[in-house]
Amino acid sequence: MTDAPTVEPLGRGVYRVTGDGRATLVYVAGPAGRRWAFADGRVYREPTTAASSPSQPAAHASGPQVLSAPMPATVLKVLVAPGATVSKGDTLVILEAMKMELPLRATSDAVVRAVRCREGELVQPDAVLVELD
Amino acid sequence: MFTRVLIANRGEIAVRVIRACREAGLETVAVHSDIDHRARHVFLADRAERIGPAAPLESYLSVAAVIDAAERSGADAIHPGYGFLSENPQLAAACQDAGITFIGPPADVIDQMGSKIDARRIMAAAGVPVVPGETPRDQSDEGLRQAAASVGFPLLVKASAGGGGKGMRRVSGEGDLIEAVRAARREAMSAFGDGTLYLERLLERPRHIEVQIMADGEGHVVHLFERECSIQRRHQKVIEESPSPFLTPDLRARITDAAVRAARAARYRNAGTIEFLVEPSPIGGDAAFYFLEMNTRLQVEHPVTEAVVGVDLVRAQLAVAAGAPLPWTQDTLHQRGHAIEARIYAEAPALGFIPQAGPLVLYREPQGPGVRVESGVSEGDEVSVYYDPLLAKVIASAETRAHAVARLEQALRNFPILGVDTNLPFVLGVLNHPRFRAGDVDTKFLDAETDVILAGIGVGSWPEAVTAALAAHGAVTPPAPQDVSAARDPWNVPARGSLRP
Numbered sequence: 001m002t003d004a005p006t007v008e009p010l011g012r013g014v015y016r017v018t019g020d021g022r023a024t025l026v027y028v029a030g031p032a033g034r035r036w037a038f039a040d041g042r043v044y045r046e047p048t049t050a051a052s053s054p055s056q057p058a059a060h061a062s063g064p065q066v067l068s069a070p071m072p073a074t075v076l077k078v079l080v081a082p083g084a085t086v087s088k089g090d091t092l093v094i095l096e097a098m099k100m101e102l103p104l105r106a107t108s109d110a111v112v113r114a115v116r117c118r119e120g121e122l123v124q125p126d127a128v129l130v131e132l133d
Numbered sequence: 134m135f136t137r138v139l140i141a142n143r144g145e146i147a148v149r150v151i152r153a154c155r156e157a158g159l160e161t162v163a164v165h166s167d168i169d170h171r172a173r174h175v176f177l178a179d180r181a182e183r184i185g186p187a188a189p190l191e192s193y194l195s196v197a198a199v200i201d202a203a204e205r206s207g208a209d210a211i212h213p214g215y216g217f218l219s220e221n222p223q224l225a226a227a228c229q230d231a232g233i234t235f236i237g238p239p240a241d242v243i244d245q246m247g248s249k250i251d252a253r254r255i256m257a258a259a260g261v262p263v264v265p266g267e268t269p270r271d272q273s274d275e276g277l278r279q280a281a282a283s284v285g286f287p288l289l290v291k292a293s294a295g296g297g298g299k300g301m302r303r304v305s306g307e308g309d310l311i312e313a314v315r316a317a318r319r320e321a322m323s324a325f326g327d328g329t330l331y332l333e334r335l336l337e338r339p340r341h342i343e344v345q346i347m348a349d350g351e352g353h354v355v356h357l358f359e360r361e362c363s364i365q366r367r368h369q370k371v372i373e374e375s376p377s378p379f380l381t382p383d384l385r386a387r388i389t390d391a392a393v394r395a396a397r398a399a400r401y402r403n404a405g406t407i408e409f410l411v412e413p414s415p416i417g418g419d420a421a422f423y424f425l426e427m428n429t430r431l432q433v434e435h436p437v438t439e440a441v442v443g444v445d446l447v448r449a450q451l452a453v454a455a456g457a458p459l460p461w462t463q464d465t466l467h468q469r470g471h472a473i474e475a476r477i478y479a480e481a482p483a484l485g486f487i488p489q490a491g492p493l494v495l496y497r498e499p500q501g502p503g504v505r506v507e508s509g510v511s512e513g514d515e516v517s518v519y520y521d522p523l524l525a526k527v528i529a530s531a532e533t534r535a536h537a538v539a540r541l542e543q544a545l546r547n548f549p550i551l552g553v554d555t556n557l558p559f560v561l562g563v564l565n566h567p568r569f570r571a572g573d574v575d576t577k578f579l580d581a582e583t584d585v586i587l588a589g590i591g592v593g594s595w596p597e598a599v600t601a602a603l604a605a606h607g608a609v610t611p612p613a614p615q616d617v618s619a620a621r622d623p624w625n626v627p628a629r630g631s632l633r634p
Contacts, residue, residue, distance in 0.1 A: 004601075005597055005598055005601045007601050007602060007604075007605040009605065013551075013606070014497075015601075015602040015605055015606070017598035017599075017601050017602055019597065019598065019601075024596075024598040025547070026599055026601075027495055027497070027549035027551060028495075028551075028602055028603055028606040029494040029495035029552060030494060030551065030552070032607060035603055035606065036494070036495075036551040036552065037551075037599050037603055038495070038549035038550070038551055039596065039598060039599050040546050041545055041546035041548075041557065041561045042590070042592060043551070043554070043555075043557075044592055044595055044599050046603075070484075071488065071489070071490070071518070072490045072518035074518075076319070076323070077319070094319075096323070097487075097488050097518055100367075101316060101319070101320055102487075103316075122518070
């Protein structure tokens with residue numbers, strides 16, 4: 001845009017932004033620093049500073065590894081016990097959320113140090129489920 | 134005849150059925166789990182009954198809790214919606230025992246069609262083509278291994294009692310078979326209480342085309358034409374439309390005729406759907422179609438048919454259940470124009486479509502000519518981990534397919550949902566895909582095109598309009614934790630689960 005766009009608030013979280021002869025409705029919500037916006041079928045989210053993506057179980061290069069819940073879910077099955085030796089790719093815990101099973105697998109060969117969940121339990125995102133050495 | 138209908142469901146379908154009951158002058162009773170006590174369907178009904186805790190097995194999937202609620206509230210009919218207990222013959226049977234009208238087919242028909250073995254046998258006997266497959270008597274890992282060898286790979290492992298993709302696994306070769314069998318068995322046990330598995334030859338690039346049928350208690354059966362639901366991911370449908378861009382008049386006549394034959398063979402009553410897989414002929418000859426399964430209930434995508442045929446399927450369900458004859462004869466039913474539905478799910482396409490839970494901080498439904506929205510949520514509601522992630526269905530109808538697609542696209546571009554990730558931008562990507570525009574789709578479309586679509590909808594640099602609005606938003610609502618308005622901000626409710634970064 002050549003000129004600065006004009007922003008007109010229309011209601012709670014709704015703005016009409018005009019520039020270059022086009023008007024766009026932009027919807028905004030969320031706290032400062034973690035805002036979400038919607039415009040023309042696309043969603044924009046302010047980047048967060050979180051170190052690791054919650055979509056992948058945290059796996060640190062050194063020291064103990066943990067297997068954590070990627071989303072709110074129910075623990076369907078715990079397939080290992082403390083002291084068990086597991087290989088990369090082994091399924092350690094099966095979660096269930098919204099009708100779907102979600103297997104959590106070991107990312108490397110390891111020994112199970114502790115199991116921090118039980119079957120039937122509802123777990124929150126990033127909750128540590130299994131600790132591995 | 135009945136006067137008070139209990140809706141044994143939640144979400145958008147409970148809302149849909151409550152509306153139809155009100156239009157028919159019937160009283161309505163909603164049921165709810167603890168976390169749904171302030172859900173939209175609860176507010177819309179004349180009264181509401183609590184049926185248990187959040188876990189579906191102890192509430193919406195409990196026949197005893199539902200029947201108990203019906204008796205407490207004096208309901209004399211139950212509409213099961215879809216999912217949950219809708220295809221559980223025990224609910225239909227329990228209704229009969231309690232003198233309550235079940236708005237759906239008889240229990241024994243649900244039972245027969247729910248068993249893929251019985252359904253296939255009945256359809257094959259009625260001359261309806263079926264896909265090669267079998268349910269081995271020996272359900273051990275070894276028994277299933279032998280059966281797999283005779284069915285051939287690739288194949289599907291399915292829950293014999295199932296539907297909706299639960300307990301279903303694709304197996305491309307013998308090496309993957311046993312893990313798939315075990316997972317499918319567990320899912321089938323937990324979803325249906327029955328771990329019996331069925332193996333079926335997987336057609337390579339079939340289209341999913343289904344036929345809506347309706348039957349009354351006097352033996353009249355009509356079809357309400359087809360819906361094409363080839364845009365699906367892991368057997369969950371995402372986009373449905375009618376008419377199918379694939380069917381020729383001749384193929385449409387044959388497939389709808391087969392569906393009516395199937396319904397008669399099942400001695401069906403009320404609304405049902407016959408699902409077919411249609412395999413286009415590689416050499417330009419006749420396409421082949423195969424019976425996939427019969428859904429003995431209202432479908433999620435029923436509004437597509439309502440729009441194109443100009444009927445109200447739920448109203449017809451109520452009438453037929455009350456003993457009235459079908460409100461239509463076959464020659465009064467026609468397809469007019471085109472309708473297309475998108476399902477908006479709380480899920481994160483960029484993270485492998487993982488379901489999302491959280492608060493609907495901002496949620497504003499679109500409207501306009503030819504646009505219908507069916508939903509069970511409102512702004513400020515919490516999307517929970519316990520139930521299906523379907524938030525809303527947007528149905529667009531117009532004179533032509535191209536116009537209906539354009540309407541759906543505009544509706545979705547004006548459907549802001551903030552606070553929970555959804556598949557809405559992804560659906561827009563599908564609608565704009567050249568293959569979709571050309572009607573060149575099959576059930577493998579999303580397997581093949583998802584990466585391309587995701588790449589196309591990735592958000593690069595932010596448009597200036599978005600940056601400007603964000604700046605303005607910061608200026609008009611400065612962060613003020615002690616401000617009274619902050620107490621109303623759903624982002625500041627301490628009990629709410631934290632939002633994932």
